[in-house]
Amino acid sequence: MTLNTAESLVRPVFPFTAIIGQEEMKLALILNVIDPTIGGVMIMGDRGTGKSTTIRAIADLLPEIEVIVDDSFNSHPSNIELMSEESKQAFEDDIELSTKQIKVPMVDLPLGATEDRVCGTIDIEKALKDGVKTFEPGLLAKANRGILYVDEVNLLDDHLVDLLLDSAASGWNTVEREGISIRHPARFVLVGSGNPEEGELRPQLLDRFGMHAEIRTVKDPILRVQIVEQRSQFDHSSQKLINSYTVQQEELKERIIQAQDRLSSVEISYDLKVKISQVCSELNVDGLRGDIVTNRAAIAFAAYQRKKDVTIEDIEKVITLCLRHRLRKDPLESIDSGEKVLKVFKNIFI
Known part of the structure; x- marks a missing residue:
């Protein structure tokens, strides 16, 4: 048994x-x-x-995260912004809090x-x-x-x-x-x-x-055949497939952790910021959310690529993902495929 x-x-x-x-x-x-x-x-x-x-x-x-034991909000053991009120009070009163990894x-x-x-x-x-x-x-x-x-x-x-x-x-x-x-x-x-x-x-x-x-x-x-065969293999012997990708999984996990650590040190030049806003303006994107998200995504992608500075190539990689859904004015109109975004991007950046 x-x-x-x-x-x-x-x-x-x-x-x-x-x-x-x-x-x-x-x-x-x-x-x-x-x-x-x-x-x-x-x-x-x-x-x-x-x-x-x-x-x-x-x-x-x-990767696993550290949380306070018996806390319903997955509270962080030291970051007040990620703590429940009870855990925050205990932390400020210097009460020792037990933690665990989840x-x-x-x-x-x-x-x-x-x-x-x-x-x-x-x-x-x-x-x-x-x-x-x-x-x-x-x-x-x-x-x-x-x-x-x-x-x-x-x-x-x-x-x-x-x-x-x-x-x-x-x-x-x-x-x-x-x-x-x-x-x-x-x-x-x-x-x-x-x-x-x-x-x-x-x-x-x-x-x-x-x-x-x-x-x-x-x-x-x-x-399609490759996907079907891979899925069949997973359904038949999931652990065998998981084991065969252990190295790639660990490499990607480490790359994500390094990018998170590098994020705050990545720079984007003023000139590139202006061009991003120029693209948003020419596409008639409402508000500034498109500008902000494109900047953040370009910085995250540069960090993922192990760079210190954002390049035009980094922006090109993310700008369609950040702007394609912000072009619609009519609810009945379908979402632009991204061709319009890339066309304007190339006119301004290249």
């Missing part, structure tokens, strides 16, 4: 480095992991193109989720009767310092999408009931995916996602 250990019960995850094609989606995910302030990524594409597999694979690839949280948000399930709830009765704030954490609390994945985000209620985007942008979630307010950190990479055939997001909501990756079904028969 085989005993089930905790390790053997964990569902195996397809290795990120084994995923064939879909380079645009993979790059967008890597850059958001390097710099979460990019603002997440919206992945739109055909059914059965590996969206969910790739997102779970990037979460599994990331895998980066990967939280799935179901389509039928309610606002209470997402944001958490306050026990009003206990608060009024005993004068104690009792908070039942929601999915935003569980996703702190991790990845929050919303499949079919285009079918999610707009009100909930607004809540998610607000938390992702501010890094905090505030719940208010009957004059009682509770606030906790909610720093996460927001990843949304969907099929354009089932409807688009409103332009106002699309603009709030840092990047927009388009994926298509692979057309090359040789590659």
Whole structure:
């Protein structure tokens, strides 16, 4: 009789480095992991193109994080901005806090989720009767310092999408009931995916996602066979496939860690910043979010490429991902494929 250990019960995850094609989606995910302030990524594409597999694979690839034991918010042991109120108070009172290492949280948000399930709830009765704030954490609390994945985000209620985007942008979630307010950190990479055939997001909501990756079904028969065979191998003997990609996984993990460390020292020249804003202006991009995200993504890509300074090539690699979804003015108009963005980019930069 085989005993089930905790390790053997964990569902195996397809290795990120084994995923064939879909380079645009993979790059967008890597850059958001390097710099979460990019603002997440919206992945739109055909059914059965590996969206969910790739997102779970990037979460599994990331190095473990240190959290405070028995804390519902994955609080950081020393960074006050990433602590719950209780842990922050204990830290300021010099109370020694036990810590442990956990895998980066990967939280799935179901389509039928309610606002209470997402944001958490306050026990009003206990608060009024005993004068104690009792908070039942929601999915935003569980996703702190991790990845929050919303499949079919285009079918999610707009009100909930607004809540998610607000938390992702501010890094905090505030719940208010009957004059009682509770606030906790909610720093996460927001990843949304969907099929354009089932409807688009409103332009106002699309603009709030840092990047927009388009994926298509692979057309090359040789590659299709390769993908099918690889998937069959994983289904038949997952551990064997995972073991065969151990070296590549570790190399990519180390490269991401180094890019995160290098991020603050990468420089982008004033001249390149002006040209990025010139592209945004010529494309008639509303607001300044496009300018900000393109700058951040170019810096993250340069860090990933082990550079100290951003080059024109770095900007060219990310600018379509950052701007293609910000061009629409009419909700019924389809998203530009990126050709318009690249055309304007080349006119200004080259």
